[in-house]
Amino acid sequence: MVHSHRRARVAIAALLAGAAASTAATAAARTTPPTAPSTAGTATAGTAVGSATAYADPMTNFVPDQGAKPVDCKPKDGPLKAAWVYIGPINDGGWTQAHDVGRQEVQAALGDQVVTTYKENVPEGPQVAQVLEDLIKDGNTLIFGTSFGFQDAFIDVAAKHPNVCFDFATGYKTAANVGQFYGRGEDTDYLTGMAAGAATKAGKVGYVAPFPIPEVIRGINSYALGVQATHPGATLQVVWTNTWFDPAKERAAAESLIAAGVDVVASGQDSPASGEAAKAKGLPWTGYDSDQSANFPDIWLTATNYHWGAYETARAKAVLDGTWVPGNYYGGIADGFARLAPFGKLVSADTQAKILAKQAELSAKPGSHLTGPIKDQSGKERVPAGQQISFEDLMSMNYFVEGVIGEIPSS
Amino acid sequence: MSTADPAQAVAAGGEPTEHPGSPPAAAVRMSGIVKRFPGVVANDGVDFAAALGEVHALLGENGAGKSTLSNILTGLYRPDEGRIELDGRAVHFDSPRDALAAGIGMVHQHFRLVPTFTVAENVALADPHGIGRRQVRHLRQELAAMGAHYGLAVDPDARVWQLSVGEQQRVELLKALHRGARVLILDEPTAVLTPQEADALFVTLRAMVAEGRTVVFISHKLHEVKAVSDRVTVLRHGRTVGTVDTASCTTTDLARLMVGRDVVFRRAERAHPVDPAAAPLMRVRGVSAVNHRGQPAVRQAGFELRPGEILGVAGVAGNGQRELAEAITGMRRPTAGSIEVGGSPVRLGSVRAAHAAGIAHVPEDRLHTGLAPSLSIASNVVLTAYRRPPASRGPFLDRGYIRRHATELMSRFDVRAPGPDTPVRLLSGGNVQKVLLGREFASDPKVLVAASPTRGLDVGAIETVRRLLVQAADEGRGVLLISEDLEEILALSDRVLVLYEGRIVGDVPAADATAERLGLLMGGGAVSRDVG
Amino acid sequence: MRSPLRFERRLRQPKWLSLAVPAGSLLAALVLGAVVLLVTGRNPLSTYHRILERAFASQSSLSGTLISATPLAFTGLCAAVAFRMGIINIGGEGQLFGGAILASWAGIALGDQPVWIVLVAMLAAGAVGGMTVALIAGVLRARFGANEIITTLMLNYIVAIFLDYLIFNSKSYWREPKSFGFPKGKQVGPAAFWSPITIGHTAIPRGFIVAVLAGVVVSVLYRTTRFGFEVAVIADSPGTARYAGMRTTRKIIAVMALSGALAGLGGASDVGDFRHVLDAKGLQLAGYGYTGIVVAALARLNPLGTVLVAVLIGGLTNAGYALQGPDFPSGLVGALQGLILFTAVAGEVLVRYRVRRAVPAPVSAAAAGPPTPPVRAGA
Incomplete structure (x- = not known):
């Protein structure tokens, strides 16, 4: 059975870390942002728009837990054994594949100092603890979790094994030997929205969205603001699928949006199925979480992509150095965590230049696209003029901004 | 010609005005x-x-x-x-x-038509060369012409499922004619047709x-x-x-x-003659029943069965025998009528009520209705008795008793099998029937309804089954013997009822029952005179 | 086209076969697996050693195996109980969800009551929940003849959507109000955590003990009671059941209720033993209901055998996770698991059928084969 269903991506961690994370993020902004423009359509898959310019050290976006002590999870002898636990298959073309690319980067960066392994297709549920115990029995002392539903099992098992370090993506609970990591997809979502806004003629973009949770909502809002930046007055119509991965459902949702008159389709899902619906009608499409430029060359605009390897390499190094501490990581554009996928040929040079300029700005000032005045759907002002949304409000966002058509069910 | x-x-x-002497x-x-x-x-x-x-x-x-x-x-x-x-x-x-x-063309009893296709499409389907779209128009003209010529009028564009059975039969005939049969x-x-x-x-x-x-x-x-x-x-x-x-x-x-005039009937020897003055064991009055398609199958059947009497029910298959047997044994709820056993009315349409009244049933289709073929002999001999002691105590079966009981029945009725745990489907036809009869006799019934009890059995088994039926009658039970085998009816019955199209068209004492007379009644020969 | 080999149903199933065939199947699976492993450049012996060790040999791995086995034992029993009467209930999935919904309600509502009261209440609620879902299909089948394969399958989807509704699309009693916006279930109270029973280093989930007891009860019910007798007759010959005056309609409803209740107990165990919340997505991803059908089929619908097969499959699942990694693709793990299940089923066929070389039919000049004469030719 293939579980390509993904984790819940809740960076509540950062909420708990509060202002500290904001500070760290701002600190990161001081490093050199990537700015070199690329030629449309020529960038190779997996390469971020911008360039391979050196990114900031991810640890600048890491906030240690207060009073946290280093955990000794260094092996007695031999290389460090590190393991990744995935919910999907490593070739899902999305979430899990991106994580496995991260694992391979760790292996490549640290060479024979580390032996990496993984367990794929692990369902959220009672088996997770058993899989973790197995990994620990095999001598793994650094374990990465990549699905929200694994969180409780990680916390439970971590308590029994104080000399094993756990790093968890997209959760919110930390412990003496459990850290959390994730980052600012909303910044690149804004840039993706700019490409969509430039592409829509009717001023109507449709968004296929997974779950009505803050992480997704802030992505949709950012996307909508991006659309309006390049096409003032355009609307973003949202349909919920209540799944991370269900090609049939995603496609049906996209078709319903197209039937409602949108002429650009956006995906917040793990599968490219909504792209199939757009392709059938020849409509421009933005993806999510994977670079689909090769599969949809005629309709591809761009997408938000995540890069986990740099942070994970830093954490493995920390174990080897004996300096691993629990804490929260919230990456961004500056340290190369959130990157824009290569532009498709539908994105004009002019639009690319606009987007890259904005990318440089967001790299320097993460989250600054969410600066007031921002009104919600009812016209009520949510962020006052001139003020950037607070980190707490960003993490618990539960309203749609003006111009979004759709509703958030009982949040 | x-x-x-x-x-x-x-x-x-029905009298042809002319016929060829020697074709x-x-x-x-x-x-x-x-x-x-x-x-x-x-x-x-x-x-x-x-x-x-x-x-x-x-x-x-x-x-x-x-x-x-x-x-x-x-x-x-x-x-x-x-x-x-x-x-x-x-x-x-x-x-x-x-x-x-x-x-050579054939019209089967069960039509070979595609219900969702039109008449013309069904005929086209049967065309030996295959028919293209364009030729279908010709075909419809041909069908109209043939319909007029032979009196087979059917709308070529009607879908077959919309047609009556008689019309469907016409389509079959048109198919055969189109192929040049x-x-x-x-x-x-005519089995499916109205008289008209x-x-x-x-x-x-x-x-x-x-x-x-x-x-x-x-x-x-x-x-x-x-x-x-x-x-x-x-x-x-x-x-x-x-x-x-x-x-x-x-x-x-x-x-x-x-039926065969040269059949020599060997009347079974009977211990006691039936007492015509005895109070009837079972009285069936005005029973009507429908078949599984909801069509009338038994019409106003009424008769009495006396103690020690074997009452034969003769008839050609499909004339309501099955429905009559089921109506009496509670498997089918009659649409009208009443049944009494020993003077008290039996609740209709309830197998349990019929059983409680003392009606035992040897069904026609033993292995599908009457026995559970994959289950053991032991299970099958308590198929009706399992509800009560001694076969069960409270909700639990008494497996020990059931095996003993089965072993005893097996020896009493000479069932040849390795043991009571042998699945019934592994037994020969005769042994299967002995298991069934043994079980029904063991319930000490007043009335035994036996439908085609010797069908498919070999000569030895037939003798055994017949002997058991006679023995049941000699013990004072009433036996209703429903059979299409006239020889069997004549060999065993004290009196014969003849069913034709669900009606009892004859009630003939054994002494007057001849194959000719019964055969005539079974073929409806008496109906045109009696009923018209 | 005719195959040169024919399968003939065995009239008798020799006793020795029922022992020899499973053993032979296992051996065949190991040999075939070894070939696959050798061809792909792996050591079969060390691989098998690891499977054994990680599934059953060590006490802590046995704990993990029982965790995987528990829900499968319940859904397996659910399928076995219904299939034994010829009712193809493939709704174990939705019935387990139904049980989880009511059991988590009980767990949340009574979470501060004494442990035993909560345990019993959750089990009862789970059984009722599963039963309710199953009875919808049961009544439709019994009263209107609706095909239960279709209705139970449809109900799986309907209950799944209802689960989504409870957790994702409503402010239901089951939804955690303080989950930082992410829709998830409310955790049950502390007394509703079923602590496992530890023997040595092996932790036995309480649900597993319930499953074993349920297996025993079902076994006794089907082997020794009037009810079980009626089920056997109805399964073998509905016409004969009618002839014997058995109330088939009631029996269908009763068996569906029992079947659904067993799956519902599995839902209660999922909440009490393992997840402690109503996990809408996790339950749907697990596919317990469908795996349970495989478990029941492999156990030849024997209730105690079902529990045993659940443990074997649970062990195989866990060993599968232990095996896979960068040098052991999960596809290969799946192939090994598939081989073992395949040979088990093939062995099952050998118990019931014998293989014969087909006797060539008398060949005529015509190309068309002879029509098969009907068994009951007009005699």
Whole structure:
């Protein structure tokens, strides 16, 4: 059975870390942002728009837990054994594949100092603890979790094994030997929205969205603001699928949006199925979480992509150095965590230049696209003029901004 | 060649105005046909010949070999021995396709039509060369012409599922005519028709033979055979009894031929004669019932059964026997009527009530209704008794008692099996029936309803089963013996009821019951006079 | 086209076969697996050693195996109980969800009551929940003849959507109000955590003990009671059941209720033993209901055998996770698991059928084969 269903991506961690994370993020902004423009359509898959310019050290976006002590999870002898636990298959073309690319980067960066392994297709549920115990029995002392539903099992098992370090993506609970990591997809979502806004003629973009949770909502809002930046007055119509991965459902949702008159389709899902619906009608499409430029060359605009390897390499190094501490990581554009996928040929040079300029700005000032005045759907002002949304409000966002058509069910 | 006006023939009450003395060339000749199936010889040297331009009836009881013979003629079976000639030339059919190509068409009892297709599409489907879209228009014209010519009017664009059964039969006939069938075989064609539809069919058949086709008409209904056919070939036990000119025979003659005059009945010895003055054990009054399609199957049946009496119920299959047995044993709720056993009314439509009243049932289809074939003998002998002690205590079965009981019954009824745990499906037919009879006798019934209790059994087993039935009667029980086997009815019964189209058309004491008389009644021979 | 080999149903199933065939199947699976492993450049012996060790040999791995086995034992029993009467209930999935919904309600509502009261209440609620879902299909089948394959399958989807509704699209009693916006279930109270029973180093989930007891009860019910007798007769011959005056309609409803209740207990165990919340997505991803059908089929619908097969499959699942990694693709793990299940089923066929070389039919010049004569030719 293939579980390509993904984790819940809740960076509540950062909420708990509060202002500290904001500070760290701002600190990161001081490093050199990537700015070199690329030629449309020529960038190779997996390469971020911008360039391979050196990114900031991810640890600048890491906030240690207060009073946290280093955990000794260094092996007695031999290389460090590190393991990744995935919910999907490593070739899902999305979430899990991106994580496995991260694992391979760790292996490549640290060479024979580390032996990496993984367990794929692990369902959220009672088996997770058993899989973790197995990994620990095999001598793994650094374990990465990549699905929200694994969180409780990680916390439970971590308590029994104080000399094993756990790093968890997209959760919110930390412990003496459990850290959390994730980052600012909303910044690149804004840039993706700019490409969509430039592409829509009717001023109507449709968004296929997974779950009505803050992480997704802030992505949709950012996307909508991006659309309006390049096409003032355009609307973003949202349909919920209540799944991370269900090609049939995603496609049906996209078709319903197209039937409602949108002429650009956006995906917040793990599968490219909504792209199939757009392709059938020849409509421009933005993806999510994977670079689909090769599969949809005629309709591809761009997408938000995540890069986990740099942070994970830093954490493995920390174990080897004996300096691993629990804490929260919230990456961004500056340290190369959130990157824009290569532009498709539908994105004009002019639009690319606009987007890259904005990318440089967001790299320097993460989250600054969410600066007031921002009104919600009812016209009520949510962020006052001139003020950037607070980190707490960003993490618990539960309203749609003006111009979004759709509703958030009982949040 | 018959030149008879078919309409006139029918109007004349089944007496053809003219018939050929000695038909010239045989359109179909089958000689020395032998067909064996495992354990059964279905055709044992059958000779049959039908001439050009005649309606030739094939008459016989169920299992006489009519269907096997027609299946051989249509290429479905290959004969083990024998020879088939068409127009004097030997033919050899390897498949139904060969027979169709040779001009033999068949209208089965169960139609071979695609319900969701139109009439024209169904006919096109049967076309040997295949019919394209453009030719369908021609086909519709052809169908209209044929319909007018033969009295087979059907809307070519109607979907088959919308048609009545009679209309569907016309589609089958049109199919055969479209393929150019020169020999048409109709298997019990009137079984599904109303009398008016049947009359219309006869007109059509006469029209077809009038232009030189040959019709083989399979039936066991005497008056129909008399009404429509020129000649009759009678089969019995897989052999040809003879071929006669219809006009030269009465229905009584045909009945005698069909049932067999040379059968020597050996009356079973009985310990006590039935006391005609005794109070009836069971009284059935005005019982009517419908079959599984909701059509009337038993009409106003009424009779009384006395202690120690074996009451035979004769009839051709499908005349309401099954429904009557089920109505009495509670498996089918009658639409009208009442049943009393020992003077008290029995709640109708309840197996448990019938059982509690002392009615035991030996069903016709033993292995599907009566026994659970995959379960052990032990389980099967308590199929009705498991609810009460000693077979069960509270919610639990007493497995020990059940095995002992089964072992005892096995020795009492001479069931040959490795042990009480043997699944019933592994037993021979006779042993299966002994398990069933043993169980029903063990319940000490007042009335035993036995449907075709010896069907499919070998001679030894038949003797045993008959002996048990006689023994049951000698013990003072009433036995209702429902059978299509006249010989069995005559050998065992004290009195015989005859069912025809769900009605009891005869109530004949054993002394007066002859095969001829019963055969006539079974074929509905008495109905035209009595009921009209 | 005719195969040169024919399968014939065995009239008797020799006793020795029922022992020899499973053993032979296992051996065949190991040999075939070894070939696959050798071809792909792996050591079969060390691989098998690891499977054994990680599934059953060590006490802590046995704990993990029982965790995987528990839900499968319940859904397996659910399928076995219904299939034994010829009712094809493939709704174990939705019935387990139904049980989880009511059991988590009980767990949340009574979470501060004494442990035993909560345990019993959750089990009862779970059984009722599963039963309710199953009875919808049961009544439709019994009263209107609706095909239970279709209705139970449809109900799986319907209950799944209802689960989504409870957790994702409503402010239901089951939804955690303080989950930082992410829709998830409310955790049950502390007394509703079923602590496992530890023997040595092996932790036995309470649900597993319930499953074993349920297996025993079902076994006794089907082997020794009037009810079980009626089920056997109805399964073998509905016509005969009618002839014997058995109330088939009621029995269908009763068996569906029992079947659904067993799956519902599995839902209660999922909440009490393992997840402690109503996990809408996790339950749907697990596919317990469908795997349970495989478990029941492999156990030849024997209730105690079902529990045993659940443990074997649970062990195989866990060993599968232990095996896979960068040098052991999960596809290969799946192939090994598939081989073992395949040979088990093939062995099952050998118990029931014997293989014969087909006797060539008398060949005629015609291309068409002879039509098969009907068994009951007009005699």
